[in-house]
Amino acid sequence: MDVFQNILMGFRVALSFQNLLFCFVGVTLGTLIGVLPGIGPVTGVAILIPITFGLNPTTAIITMAGVYYGAMYGGSTTSILINVPGESSSVMTTLDGYQMARKGRAGPALGMAAFSSFMAGTLAVVLLTFIAPPLASVALSFGPPEYFALTFMGLTLVTSLSGQSMLKGIMSGVFGLIVACVGLDAISGEERFTFGNIYLLDGMGFIGVAVGLFAVAEVLVNLEEPMEQVFVQTALSLRTLFPNLQDWKDSLGPIGRSSLLGFFIGVLPGAGATIASFMSYAMEKKLSKHPEKFGTGIIQGVAAPEGANNAAAGGAMVPLLTLGIPGSGTTAVLLGALLIHGLRPGPLLFQNNPDFVWGVIASMYIGNVLLLVLNLPLVGIWASMLRVPYRILMPLIVTISAVGVFATDNNIFDMWVMFAFGIIGYLMRKLEFPAAPAVLGLVLGPLVERSLRQSLTISHGDLSIFFTRPISALLTICALLSLFAPVVRAVWQSRRMSPMEMKP
Amino acid sequence: MRTHWRLSVAILIAVGLTMGLGNVGEAAKFPEKPITLVVHASAGGGSDIFARTLAAAFEKEKLVPQPIVVENKPGGSGAIAFAYVGGKKKDPYYLLTAVTSFLTTPILRKSQVTYKDFTPIANFAFDEYVVIVRAESKYKSMKDIVSDAKANPKRITVGGTQLGSSDSICAYLIEKAAGVQLNYIVFNSGGEVNAALMGGHIDIAVANPGEALELAKANKVRTLGVFSEKRLAGAPDVPTLKEQGLNAVYVQNRGLVAPAEIPEEARKVLEEALLKYTKTDVFKKYVKENMLSEAWMDGSTFGKWLDGEHARYQEVLKAMGLLK
Numbered sequence: 001m002d003v004f005q006n007i008l009m010g011f012r013v014a015l016s017f018q019n020l021l022f023c024f025v026g027v028t029l030g031t032l033i034g035v036l037p038g039i040g041p042v043t044g045v046a047i048l049i050p051i052t053f054g055l056n057p058t059t060a061i062i063t064m065a066g067v068y069y070g071a072m073y074g075g076s077t078t079s080i081l082i083n084v085p086g087e088s089s090s091v092m093t094t095l096d097g098y099q100m101a102r103k104g105r106a107g108p109a110l111g112m113a114a115f116s117s118f119m120a121g122t123l124a125v126v127l128l129t130f131i132a133p134p135l136a137s138v139a140l141s142f143g144p145p146e147y148f149a150l151t152f153m154g155l156t157l158v159t160s161l162s163g164q165s166m167l168k169g170i171m172s173g174v175f176g177l178i179v180a181c182v183g184l185d186a187i188s189g190e191e192r193f194t195f196g197n198i199y200l201l202d203g204m205g206f207i208g209v210a211v212g213l214f215a216v217a218e219v220l221v222n223l224e225e226p227m228e229q230v231f232v233q234t235a236l237s238l239r240t241l242f243p244n245l246q247d248w249k250d251s252l253g254p255i256g257r258s259s260l261l262g263f264f265i266g267v268l269p270g271a272g273a274t275i276a277s278f279m280s281y282a283m284e285k286k287l288s289k290h291p292e293k294f295g296t297g298i299i300q301g302v303a304a305p306e307g308a309n310n311a312a313a314g315g316a317m318v319p320l321l322t323l324g325i326p327g328s329g330t331t332a333v334l335l336g337a338l339l340i341h342g343l344r345p346g347p348l349l350f351q352n353n354p355d356f357v358w359g360v361i362a363s364m365y366i367g368n369v370l371l372l373v374l375n376l377p378l379v380g381i382w383a384s385m386l387r388v389p390y391r392i393l394m395p396l397i398v399t400i401s402a403v404g405v406f407a408t409d410n411n412i413f414d415m416w417v418m419f420a421f422g423i424i425g426y427l428m429r430k431l432e433f434p435a436a437p438a439v440l441g442l443v444l445g446p447l448v449e450r451s452l453r454q455s456l457t458i459s460h461g462d463l464s465i466f467f468t469r470p471i472s473a474l475l476t477i478c479a480l481l482s483l484f485a486p487v488v489r490a491v492w493q494s495r496r497m498s499p500m501e502m503k504p
Numbered sequence: 505m506r507t508h509w510r511l512s513v514a515i516l517i518a519v520g521l522t523m524g525l526g527n528v529g530e531a532a533k534f535p536e537k538p539i540t541l542v543v544h545a546s547a548g549g550g551s552d553i554f555a556r557t558l559a560a561a562f563e564k565e566k567l568v569p570q571p572i573v574v575e576n577k578p579g580g581s582g583a584i585a586f587a588y589v590g591g592k593k594k595d596p597y598y599l600l601t602a603v604t605s606f607l608t609t610p611i612l613r614k615s616q617v618t619y620k621d622f623t624p625i626a627n628f629a630f631d632e633y634v635v636i637v638r639a640e641s642k643y644k645s646m647k648d649i650v651s652d653a654k655a656n657p658k659r660i661t662v663g664g665t666q667l668g669s670s671d672s673i674c675a676y677l678i679e680k681a682a683g684v685q686l687n688y689i690v691f692n693s694g695g696e697v698n699a700a701l702m703g704g705h706i707d708i709a710v711a712n713p714g715e716a717l718e719l720a721k722a723n724k725v726r727t728l729g730v731f732s733e734k735r736l737a738g739a740p741d742v743p744t745l746k747e748q749g750l751n752a753v754y755v756q757n758r759g760l761v762a763p764a765e766i767p768e769e770a771r772k773v774l775e776e777a778l779l780k781y782t783k784t785d786v787f788k789k790y791v792k793e794n795m796l797s798e799a800w801m802d803g804s805t806f807g808k809w810l811d812g813e814h815a816r817y818q819e820v821l822k823a824m825g826l827l828k
Contacts, residue, residue, distance in 0.1 A: 202578075346715070
């Protein structure tokens with residue numbers, strides 16, 4: 001078959017000494033960039049553009065793609081260890097990952113994050129190899145109404161991220177939506193709640209808010225504990241470092257499902273790894289027999305979002321390579337890099353530069369293997385970090401977070417946002433409001449608003465646009481079901497209960 | 505005595521050099537440290553590519569003895585970068601990318617910092633704009649669009665990135681020239697606009713020829729017209745809008761500015777180095793690949809050009825109803 005010949009040719013390109021070396025350099029840098037909060041793959045790839053200027057284009061893009069998916073591996077590390085999401089796409093990993101670390105199971109959490117990333121990453125490349133062109137046309141069938149239906153469905157997931165109290169979860173989600181309103185109006189360009197401050201024109205920086213709500217709030221809560229304490233007192237052994245058989249049994253299903261979901265969401269331009277990780281977590285919670293255990297430190301809660309964000313990184317390569325359309329912030333930078341290296345991204349890239357395209361795709365198989373080999377020995381090192389006493393670890397977390405948040409856009413204002421949301425996050429923790437719905441609201445708010453208004457501008461205010469198109473209709477109905485299912489279930493159960501109660 | 509006389513002359517010259525003529529000595533040394541080139545947009549965009557190509561060429565060709573460091577300060581349609589560089593008054597070690605938003609953002613946001621708070625250094629090129637439709641579209645020329653728009657006002661959807669941006673100005677110029685009304689739909693990025701066009705969710709889009717012609721070669725889109733005065737060298741079969749009876753001409757500039765009141769010597773050093781840059785193969789290749797038009801303007805010419813454009817933008821943005 002043609003594809004096999006192509007991918008063989010790709011491996012010949014990718015396995016040359018130089019490309020192999022730079023693939024390794026890329027994934028190693030990516031892991032480091034992922035570990036540091038704030039400095040995400042976007043910045044990482046951008047920094048590499050001038051450095052790779054002298055390399056041939058294939059080697060350069062292999063390196064940068066390595067940084068991209070490498071960062072997805074590394075992003076989980078600080079989420080699990082110290083509740084600091086390294087990137088926006090690893091916010092969901094903090095929920096169960098950090099709880100696992102607190103129970104002394106940082107090793108299995110980190111290990112499963114690496115395995116899940118590896119499997120999802122590899123599956124994504126397989127799908128990229130075989131079905132990229134047809135998938136690209138599916139992605140194109142998503143217009144504003146479809147994006148609205150998809151993101152609206154995402155918003156209804158607040159109900160499954162709520163924890164104990166549904167009301168508090170919804171309040172937190174609405175808080176996120178309100179914060180998302182700050183900044184320029186996406187359609188008219190009008191300023192909203194900026195108070196004349198230019199740093200608020202693009203809204204509250206997502207990384208600042210997320211790191212504040214999770215990391216800084218966590219440090220503040222921990223300040224109430226005696227300072228000499230450490231996270232984990234148990235000695236580390238090889239047996240406690242890696243996932244056990246039960247962990248594997250629990251994780252394989254979530255990894256498979258979240259990889260597929262993540263890949264398809266990644267293919268859609270504008271959706272991306274963050275939404276993929278949110279949706280996969282919520283999906284697993286819905287499917288689980290014990291949804292109440294999510295958020296208490298179970299391995300599925302790590303496996304699912306980590307699989308989804310890696311698969312999404314692979315999926316985002318589909319529109320980039322087949323159409324020249326970047327599906328995420330990082331692929332936008334990659335597109336810029338292609339242009340600088342004199343390659344014209346577009347539908348003809350596969351025809352005109354087959355050795356480049358297939359070389360990069362093949363390098364992604366190799367890169368994922370390298371990442372697994374690289375990350376597993378690191379698990380022990382990272383996990384032993386938790387034996388550092390609070391009084392040393394806490395200032396370090398705050399410093400690393402502050403530097404990382406500043407580095408995102410080279411903006412000191414984002415750091416103040418982080419501290420402000422640290423205090424808000426602390427109060428939310430004390431009052432038992434979950435933070436995840438707020439972050440979900442902040443991520444999805446602008447997308448929901450934009451696609452809703454785009455659709456209504458196209459239809460001149462006619463709501464039927466959401467129901468007359470098949471994909472949009474299906475997704476809207478799913479969203480409505482997801483929203484009202486708990487209510488319907490409650491009503492139905494009370495109806496069924498009442499005659500039984502009447503009997504005695 | 506003679507030796508004393510010689511000695512005093514030598515001392516006088518030495519003192520004169522260190523004091524009175526000191527500025528010359530200093531300026532001759534400019535730049536003494538790396539120059540920061542601030543990009544007003546995120547990494548990966550058009551301005552970022554422009555800046556990074558320039559920085560790499562300076563490094564390779566040693567156009568100035570110090571490196572140029574690119575720093576992205578995205579946000580607020582450039583407002584954050586303008587405030588940042590604008591606040592570096594008299595400091596010649598900062599440069600800023602200046603495109604349409606350099607003029608339009610201060611007009612739209614009524615910000616304190618305007619183009620007058622900067623020293624124009626040079627302009628390099630113009631970005632061109634083309635009108636594209638998807639390959640299956642019923643529109644074969646601008647005339648088809650105009651007649652359909654006349655029959656169905658506000659029904660033809662045109663995708664763009666922001667009200668007040670170059671593409672929205674292009675859409676407005678079509679409306680004005682033809683006396684029609686279109687339905688402008690705002691997307692997050694140019695990539696999303698192209699995706700929506702190919703998917704048939706919008707009717708027309710305004711794009712840069714570099715990306716558009718790549719899609720056209722693959723028969724995904726058709727190019728109906730270009731907003732330039734003359735046909736593009738890289739796409740001679742695409743007619744101008746003017747040829748099709750629409751008086752809509754638009755380009756976006758690509759220039760560099762520095763903070764206000766920088767030393768004249770430093771400005772000259774920069775201007776000369778940048779003129780040399782436009783003669784390099786790297787720049788020629790950059791212009792050709794991105795289908796730009798070369799448009800060198802030195803500092804004073806660029807300054808006058810900015811004055812004229814500022815007045816024009818003020819008028820257009822007001823007519824678009826974006827100024828209150």
